[in-house]
Amino acid sequence: MKEILREIGMIARALDSISNIEFKEFDLAKGQYLYLVRICENPGIIQEKVAEMIKVDRTTAARAIAKLEEQGLIYKEKDDHNKKIKKLFATEQGYAIYPSLQREGEHSNRMALSGLSPEEIDTIHDLLVKVRKNVEVDWELVKKGHKRKY
Amino acid sequence: MKEILREIGMIARALDSISNIEFKEFDLAKGQYLYLVRICENPGIIQEKVAEMIKVDRTTAARAIAKLEEQGLIYKEKDDHNKKIKKLFATEQGYAIYPSLQREGEHSNRMALSGLSPEEIDTIHDLLVKVRKNVEVDWELVKKGHKRKY
DNA sequence: AACTTTTTGTTGTATTTGCAACAATTCTGT
């Protein structure tokens, strides 16, 4: 059987490692760029949803976001109709570094895809979306304590 | 531009998360399964190479492997011709749980690929290998302190 | 309306992760 998991794991760890090293320039700690980008792109999103998007533990997201707040890159806002949630927004400072994060991401993307034809890029993208959708079903189940059978 | 990085990141974190939860059954801590599998499959491999295969920091690999040794799942062996290196081998105990790790991996693989045709599976596999090869070049450069320009 | 379950957020604690810095070999170029 074709082992695609390992390839994906290697790619993900390598890219994450590169990003973390490069973003220290902006005083972003390991992983923080992930959260900041999502909040910039989804103003008003809540913590729980950010964790789901990134596929990371809720408490990890909570702490990463708390740190972004301390650093003045995002802020939390209470909701009038729902006392439980806190909506997240990037501050001016947060938006100020966002373009740099984008640029790095695009560069990594281009680098990763070099040598692939435009058709191949479309193909891998579409297939990855399918795989991601498959995987997120199981992730949410297992995270909620369900056991997979095999 | 097609954002394949994010898809890959999501997939990788979700799968890793699932594996870590499931492998607690075997008293394997976060990430340990990665190292054990590689050592089982490559008897005599050295630490440095394991880190490169997995795309993880050398010191992280060092500690994960040290822990596997403490747990009696692998052992280190000195080399006669090279005093610097230590060759790694799985113990009987290590090999004993290897099949379970394989089974889990295969199940995750099948789950992730469900809904894809055999041709699509071949395609995504080949494309991922290309991407991984692109990425590992930059990873090794950045890890050695080189700056990427963009 | 009362009860149960789900959602959302937090904190305590243990562990992994990785950068910096070091040491000891081995390899390379002259």
Next chain:
DNA sequence: ACAGAATTGTTGCAAATACAACAAAAAGTT
């Protein structure tokens, strides 16, 4: 043969990560 570079391994430290357990609000059920 030797000096400098690269490889391999280790430890100190700071930080991210995530499981457990809790609390409070909201949504769903009878």
